[in-house]
Amino acid sequence: MKKLSLLSLTLTCVLGFASCSDNATPAAENQLANAIATTKGSTNKVAGAPWVKQFEDTFDVGSSLSQWTKEQRADYNSWYCDYYSSVPTTQWRDGKQCLEIKTTKLSTYKYQSGFITSNYQYKPENNTEYMLSANIKLIAMDGGTYKSFTETYGAWPAFWSVQGNAWPTQGEIDILEGYSFAPNASRYTSNIFYGTSTGNNQLGNSAERNYPANFDINGNGGWHLYESFWKMKDNIVTVTIKVDNVTVSTYTNSGVSNLNLNNFGKHSIIFNVNVGSKDSNFIDPNKINLFTTVMMWVDDVTVYKRPI
Numbered sequence: 001m002k003k004l005s006l007l008s009l010t011l012t013c014v015l016g017f018a019s020c021s022d023n024a025t026p027a028a029e030n031q032l033a034n035a036i037a038t039t040k041g042s043t044n045k046v047a048g049a050p051w052v053k054q055f056e057d058t059f060d061v062g063s064s065l066s067q068w069t070k071e072q073r074a075d076y077n078s079w080y081c082d083y084y085s086s087v088p089t090t091q092w093r094d095g096k097q098c099l100e101i102k103t104t105k106l107s108t109y110k111y112q113s114g115f116i117t118s119n120y121q122y123k124p125e126n127n128t129e130y131m132l133s134a135n136i137k138l139i140a141m142d143g144g145t146y147k148s149f150t151e152t153y154g155a156w157p158a159f160w161s162v163q164g165n166a167w168p169t170q171g172e173i174d175i176l177e178g179y180s181f182a183p184n185a186s187r188y189t190s191n192i193f194y195g196t197s198t199g200n201n202q203l204g205n206s207a208e209r210n211y212p213a214n215f216d217i218n219g220n221g222g223w224h225l226y227e228s229f230w231k232m233k234d235n236i237v238t239v240t241i242k243v244d245n246v247t248v249s250t251y252t253n254s255g256v257s258n259l260n261l262n263n264f265g266k267h268s269i270i271f272n273v274n275v276g277s278k279d280s281n282f283i284d285p286n287k288i289n290l291f292t293t294v295m296m297w298v299d300d301v302t303v304y305k306r307p308i
């Protein structure tokens with residue numbers, strides 16, 4: 001999800017999502033989690049040598065999210081979504097301790113949601129590779145009943161990394177970015193953004209890449225592993241995006257016109273759920289339907305590094 005100025009509005013995409021059973025409720029879910037009383041000690045993503053862990057958050061319930069900045073502002077891409085610092089919380093979900101970002105409808109054309117940015121930043125040095133991984137589930141709720149994310153319209157969740165200073169001169173990597181368009185099919189893509197002057201993305205959507213056609217958003221109980229592999233080998237930079245260990249896209253300077261991955265700066269990690277768009281032809285504000293809420297659950301996020 002790229003950062004946009006009013007003078008530079010371009011559409012972006014990347015997505016993955018999930019569904020839940022209709023016969024469960026948050027209360028029952030929390031009761032089950034408490035009964036299990038499982039203490040999560042480490043992330044689901046564990047990489048052996050030569051990978052060395054650089055960053056991790058398992059979002060244990062009660063966490064103050066001290067490794068993150070919780071945004072309080074309007075979304076740059078939408079007239080209809082404001083971010084509140086109180087929205088990102090940690091909750092028991094599906095028997096897991098998770099980051100939860102949920103939407104709330106405030107009025108006909110205004111929604112409240114959440115956006116968090118890691119204080120940790122990273123960028124590969126020459127002959128190193130970084131692996132950013134997160135386990136994520138996207139769901140909706142209608143009262144006490146779960147709905148598939150596919151049944152909603154107008155939700156825009158994202159998992160990405162960026163250097164926000166003088167965007168996009170130090171780059172942006174979209175790992176998971178999505179748009180729900182029920183009753184039509186939703187969109188799931190990766191993307192890259194870059195430019196040589198502030199506020200001017202020179203790539204358009206030329207770096208947008210669709211997820212594999214056989215990607216099953218309802219598989220594995222709705223949980224999916226989303227990853228970015230960012231490496232520099234002999235001063236040649238490559239970014240590879242994977243979902244559930246399947247490659248979605250591989251980016252190099254030669255593969256996208258005007259792209260210069262070598263100029264990317266240190267990136268922070270971002271999770272957010274936007275609603276709507278500034279382009280009513282893309283997301284019609286009169287069709288937005290998130291039921292009671294749309295939520296992003298993040299079980300864990302890690303960054304590993306290795307020499308190459």
